Amino acid sequence: MFYREAGQFKTSYTADQAAFPIAQDRIFIAIWLFIGFVAVPLLSNEYLFRAIFIPFLILALAALGLNLLVGYCGQVSLGTGAFMAVGAYAAYNFWTRIPGLNPLVAFMLAGGVATIVGILFGIPSLRIKGFYLAVATLAAQFFLDWVFSRIGWFTNYTPSGSIAVPPVELFGFAFASPVSKYLLCLTILVLFAVVAKNIVRGRIGRSWMATRDMDVAAEIIGIRPMYAKLSAFAVSSFFIGVAGALWGFVHLESWEPLAFDINRSFSILFMVIIGGLGSIMGAFLGAAFITVLPLFLNQLPTWIGIEVSTAMISHIEFMIFGALIIFFLAVEPLGMARMWRIGKEKLRLWPFPY
Amino acid sequence: MRTFLKLKLVLLAMAAGSTLFSVPAVFAAEQFFPLLVYRSGPYAPNGIPFANGFVDYFNMINARDGGINGVKITYEECETGYATDRGVECYERLKGKGPTGASVISPLSTGITFALTEKTHTDKIPIITMGYGRSESVDGSVFQWNFPLLGSYWTAADILVQHVGNLNGGLNKLKGKKITLIYHDSPYGKEPIPLLEKRAKMHGFKFSKIPVTHPGVEQKSAWLQVRKNRPDYVFLWGWGIMNSTAIKEAAAVRYPRDKIYGVWWAGAEPDVRPAGAGAKGYQSITLQHSAGKTAVHADILKYVHDKGNGSGPKGDVGHVLYNRGMLNAVVSIEAVRTAQGKFGKKSLTGEQVRWGIENLDLDAKRIKELGIDGMMQPLKVSCSDHEGSRRARIHQWDGNNWNFVSDWIEADNSLLRPMVETAAANYAKDKGITPVTCKS
Numbered sequence: 001m002f003y004r005e006a007g008q009f010k011t012s013y014t015a016d017q018a019a020f021p022i023a024q025d026r027i028f029i030a031i032w033l034f035i036g037f038v039a040v041p042l043l044s045n046e047y048l049f050r051a052i053f054i055p056f057l058i059l060a061l062a063a064l065g066l067n068l069l070v071g072y073c074g075q076v077s078l079g080t081g082a083f084m085a086v087g088a089y090a091a092y093n094f095w096t097r098i099p100g101l102n103p104l105v106a107f108m109l110a111g112g113v114a115t116i117v118g119i120l121f122g123i124p125s126l127r128i129k130g131f132y133l134a135v136a137t138l139a140a141q142f143f144l145d146w147v148f149s150r151i152g153w154f155t156n157y158t159p160s161g162s163i164a165v166p167p168v169e170l171f172g173f174a175f176a177s178p179v180s181k182y183l184l185c186l187t188i189l190v191l192f193a194v195v196a197k198n199i200v201r202g203r204i205g206r207s208w209m210a211t212r213d214m215d216v217a218a219e220i221i222g223i224r225p226m227y228a229k230l231s232a233f234a235v236s237s238f239f240i241g242v243a244g245a246l247w248g249f250v251h252l253e254s255w256e257p258l259a260f261d262i263n264r265s266f267s268i269l270f271m272v273i274i275g276g277l278g279s280i281m282g283a284f285l286g287a288a289f290i291t292v293l294p295l296f297l298n299q300l301p302t303w304i305g306i307e308v309s310t311a312m313i314s315h316i317e318f319m320i321f322g323a324l325i326i327f328f329l330a331v332e333p334l335g336m337a338r339m340w341r342i343g344k345e346k347l348r349l350w351p352f353p354y
Numbered sequence: 355m356r357t358f359l360k361l362k363l364v365l366l367a368m369a370a371g372s373t374l375f376s377v378p379a380v381f382a383a384e385q386f387f388p389l390l391v392y393r394s395g396p397y398a399p400n401g402i403p404f405a406n407g408f409v410d411y412f413n414m415i416n417a418r419d420g421g422i423n424g425v426k427i428t429y430e431e432c433e434t435g436y437a438t439d440r441g442v443e444c445y446e447r448l449k450g451k452g453p454t455g456a457s458v459i460s461p462l463s464t465g466i467t468f469a470l471t472e473k474t475h476t477d478k479i480p481i482i483t484m485g486y487g488r489s490e491s492v493d494g495s496v497f498q499w500n501f502p503l504l505g506s507y508w509t510a511a512d513i514l515v516q517h518v519g520n521l522n523g524g525l526n527k528l529k530g531k532k533i534t535l536i537y538h539d540s541p542y543g544k545e546p547i548p549l550l551e552k553r554a555k556m557h558g559f560k561f562s563k564i565p566v567t568h569p570g571v572e573q574k575s576a577w578l579q580v581r582k583n584r585p586d587y588v589f590l591w592g593w594g595i596m597n598s599t600a601i602k603e604a605a606a607v608r609y610p611r612d613k614i615y616g617v618w619w620a621g622a623e624p625d626v627r628p629a630g631a632g633a634k635g636y637q638s639i640t641l642q643h644s645a646g647k648t649a650v651h652a653d654i655l656k657y658v659h660d661k662g663n664g665s666g667p668k669g670d671v672g673h674v675l676y677n678r679g680m681l682n683a684v685v686s687i688e689a690v691r692t693a694q695g696k697f698g699k700k701s702l703t704g705e706q707v708r709w710g711i712e713n714l715d716l717d718a719k720r721i722k723e724l725g726i727d728g729m730m731q732p733l734k735v736s737c738s739d740h741e742g743s744r745r746a747r748i749h750q751w752d753g754n755n756w757n758f759v760s761d762w763i764e765a766d767n768s769l770l771r772p773m774v775e776t777a778a779a780n781y782a783k784d785k786g787i788t789p790v791t792c793k794s
Contacts, residue, residue, distance in 0.1 A: 311393030
């Protein structure tokens with residue numbers, strides 16, 4: 001009933017090719033954009049911005065990038081943290097070495113550097129697949145970790161290897177307040193999500209999906225695996241690189257290589273898997289699940305007024321979080337995005353299911 | 355109907371719960387302290403006693419004196435797991451609590467200190483990093499809100515070099531000796547490197563460094579390098595599980611334990627106990643105090659533990675890290691007390707407490723009054739010197755106890771100060787901070 005597209009006629013090619021052909025989807029997106037751009041800034045406090053929304057947005061961007069690679073092109077990567085680090089350190093180096101550079105330009109250049117590094121570490125994917133590729137990208141993680149903590153040039157020879165940057169300043173406006181940072185991240189994320197949505201339903205995205213589903217068949221129908229795989233690595237690394245730059249410049253403002261360690265790679269991969277492989281929506285749902293839920297679980301006992309020791313809270317947090325991951329994967333292996341799709345189908349038939 | 359009944363019951367229970375917990379609001383003024391702790395994860399063995407000492411002292415002051423001059427101490431713990439992102443989240447969570455917000459924050463992690471330095475500056479909350487944090491933050495004209503009280507890592511490294519110099523009959527006798535630093539591969543572990551490199555150049559000893567990846571349970575290759583190179587001394591800049599692993603590995607490659615010197619974060623019971631007899635002879639620098647009990651411990655046992663409010667095992671009271679957490683609480687409270695002298699006995703803001711830390715002056719008499727005689731040297735903080743004291747001793751583990759094996763050694767400030775000022779000036783330039791002019 002709610003999701004019925006009956007009566008929505010497509011009368012032009014443009015309407016037929018729209019990103020969201022169903023009116024309900026468009027309304028839904030509009031509501032979310034309204035919530036994101038208007039309701040949240042009005043209703044949130046500093047804690048919500050700094051500890052929840054900003055990390056969520058940036059990690060959602062990284063998850064989006066990784067989803068293009070893992071979900072759409074089927075190339076498993078464990079190097080996300082490293083590509084984020086490339087973005088962050090590249091942005092830092094562009095920004096310190098070119099005085100007066102617009103930070104947005106620095107972020108995009110950083111994305112470019114991450115793209116090059118991503119392609120470089122994507123080359124093994126032409127020969128190896130699956131678990132073996134995951135191990136090859138793991139090499140990227142360890143190698144880049146090592147590079148940033150050992151080679152002083154990248155950190156501008158700071159003695160402790162920790163970098164500090166001032167607030168991002170664009171056209172004379174300093175993004176220092178949490179709201180402005182949030183809006184900056186949200187704008188970038190929305191732009192990138194639109195780009196991602198359009199890439200995956202276009203020629204490139206289709207060539208990725210064909211490669212993912214069966215690479216031999218894809219090759220036979222004329223898709224060049226090298227272009228498909230390397231372009232997936234390139235686009236994905238660009239997204240992740242920009243996310244890394246934002247993570248460093250907007251969220252942390254001061255970071256060390258440990259901020260982009262193997263755990264970051266894993267957590268983003270989990271976001272993609274739990275959220276739903278091959279779904280833009282899934283990246284958002286997964287990022288929300290992984291970033292917000294632990295904080296929620298951690299504070300729940302205090303909110304409902306149960307006195308538990310700090311250590312117990314964090315143990316409970318780990319246990320419930322782990323159990324929920326298993327639960328979600330067991331109940332819906334295709335991720336939360338799939339649950340949402342099932343929900344939509346149910347809503348379509350409701351109240352007369354057959 | 356039945357669901358409504360259930361709901362009603364839950365609501366009733368919640369109402370009852372909330373009245374129960376809102377009872378202690380009889381004190382008019384409160385001073386809120388956020389506590390960033392880690393009671394889980396690979397650093398928990400060291401994080402737990404520290405947090406217990408902190409909390410026990412707060413509870414003791416509330417129970418014995420009714421707070422700081424009648425202003426009740428409130429606190430809330432937040433688990434960081436030594437992870438920087440969680441630490442920042444905890445800081446954001448706790449900074450606004452209490453009537454006047456957080457008084458002062460002690461992150462107990464150099465990584466978190468780096469991440470919070472700018473944030474505390476804008477939020478006007480002082481940050482006490484007792485024996486850790488940024489070494490250049492000693493310069494209070496640039497780092498107005500950072501207080502690395504009682505010693506920075508550069509101080510620690512300097513004292514260690516002086517100590518091994520003394521053992522050899524003078525710093526110039528170190529020429530040709532080999533000193534290896536085994537460090538936690540994080541800002542924490544890297545902090546002492548500039549100073550050690552400078553000292554190596556001055557005295558002609560060969561300095562090499564071996565990083566150990568977080569959390570530090572895998573150190574075989576590091577210690578095989580030690581076995582190959584046979585350095586005269588090994589400095590250990592580890593934390594948590596990394597320390598006990600290092601000592602075990604040293605025993606495995608038969609590197610003499612009495613040639614290993616830990617930093618003050620690698621010189622407590624949880625570091626040596628797991629290594630068993632292999633740890634005998636191991637030495638470390640102390641952050642002025644060692645293990646042991648003084649008058650204040652008797653009060654803690656009497657007012658907190660005997661009432662059943664102790665936050666850890668009674669046997670841990672007086673352990674090295676317990677004492678350090680306690681001392682951290684002592685200086686925080688004394689800073690508030692100092693600030694109360696100027697601003698009045700009420701809930702103070704972070705900005706007012708900052709004044710209190712900067713004007714903190716604990717002389718020998720006051721230290722005795724506090725019941726921590728022998729645990730710390732007189733501490734006098736000033737605008738230009740946020741460290742307050744640069745003296746330390748070396749202690750050695752005999753298999754059961756820590757014993758002092760050196761006299762007080764003072765770090766050479768004529769060497770440290772120019773380094774601090776250069777690094778602080780660089781920081782100020784990067785961040786666009788105009789240093790304040792210090793009168794003292």
